[in-house]
Amino acid sequence: MDQAIIQQVIAALPVPVVALDAEARVFAANVAASRLLGDNLTDRPFVTVLRHPVIVQAVDSVLDPAHVDPPVPDPNLAKVESGGYRNRVVISARGRDLPVEVTVSAMPTKFGRGALVVIEDSSGIEEAGQLRRDFVANVSHELRTPLTAMIGFIETLRGPARDDPGARDRFLQIMETEAARMNRLVLDLLSLSRVESEERRRPAETVDLAMLVRAVTETLAQQALANNVRILVEGADSPVYVAGDADQLTQVFHNLVENAVKYGGTGGLVTLRLSHIAHEPSLRGPACSVAVIDQGEGIDEMHLPRLTERFYRVDSHRSREKGGTGLGLAIVKHITSRHRGKLRIESEPGQGSRFTVILPADPERR
Known part of the structure; x- marks a missing residue:
């Protein structure tokens, strides 16, 4: 068995692979396998590397044709064309239980008797x-x-x-x-x-962000008035161009401003602040940002990471009472992602909230 060739082949594979000799001892393992199962895998009995009875029995069956086939306790265990077995199991790795799909196959004949164990993370x-x-x-x-x-x-x-x-x-x-x-x-x-x-198709049109922001505030003017809220726009006096989809960006700022009026309008003022950024590190270049700032009750820090999840609400009763669907910020996140931008959320109880959309500036019309 040319173990060096096998080692070179499996080293190039991106998924964890372990090669076993006829005695079910590990003679080769790639870097991905070491990351998953630990260091010093070679020259160890396979049973000490991956302690799962169904997988160990599959290895025994592949190495010894006379061995009784492993039982089929559930539909997750199936034979593959190579004469080996594919098993969907849960193993202990990385300090947690990890669902994986393990394929045990016989070594190609020219390399002698042995087995290859391929582990695919299915989490x-x-x-x-x-x-x-x-x-x-x-x-x-x-x-x-x-x-x-x-x-x-x-x-x-x-x-x-x-x-x-x-x-x-x-x-x-x-x-x-x-x-x-x-x-x-x-x-x-x-x-x-x-x-x-x-989401994977970047918009190719050019949009005047300043004009779009002004149009959104005009659309929501009556709703703001009904909630006794004043909307103040800053930095939108001259054109600011970005590559984008005008309808989708309108939806982004409509959702953010409407949320600010509904839930953060207790302070009586919602500010839209349009700014230029000479170099935004997260976008690796010049950018424009639109911050929607309210003076409302604010949001506890524990909720911030989950605000853009579908149907996640800080206050379910209040949201439904005001007609919210729980999808507005999820839509904002996906549209911003499609425009290769970033959404930042900052808030503290009693200090209001700031939702900032950062978009790459149009390099041809800055």
Whole structure:
């Protein structure tokens, strides 16, 4: 067996690979395997490297054709074309339980009897599956609550409140509010889906950020007035150009300013501050920033890392009461990412909040 050649081959592979001789001892392991399973793997019995009974039994079966095939306790264990086995299991590594897919295959004949053990980290797949399940559960909850209320009101209107004009008007008003919230939720879900589908495609148009910010404030002027809030715009007197999608950037600043008016407007003032940055380290070049600053109650530091998660709310009751869907900041994050920008959130209880969108400046129209 030419162990040197095998070592060279597996060293070039990006996933953890361990090569075993006929006695099930490790004679070669790549750097990825050492990072996962620890140092000094060579010249050790495989059973001391990866202590998992199903995998050890698969190794025995590959090395000894007379060995009884390992049992098939669940659909995660399957034979592969090479005569080996693929196992989806959980192993202890990196100080935690890690879901992996392990493939045990016979060594190519010209190298003699032996086995290759390939380990693929499937934690990302598991996490994606959990995110999908959580997303479906959250959407179901968000839709079920207003639907349940509307069904109850309809039954009441058909029964006890059939001839009560006051109750009928009150219930119809609530039903209209709930239907409008469901409609906003569906529109936000569609918007989030569109943004995610385009996230890898950078916008090629040129947008005047100053004009866009002024237009957003004019659109929200009546809502701000109704909440007794004044919107102040700074630094938007002259054109500021960025490469971007005008509709999506409008949605970003509309969401941020509307949130500031709704939840941070208790201070009576929301400021939009447009600034030039000669060199932004995170973007490695010149940039423009738009900060949306309120003087409201502020947000506890523990919530800040999760604010852009779908359906995450600091105060669920207050958010629903004000018509929030829990998707606004997730949309902001994805649109900002599509524009190769950064979203920064700063807040302290009692000190208000600052949401800053930083976008690369248009190098041709600075």
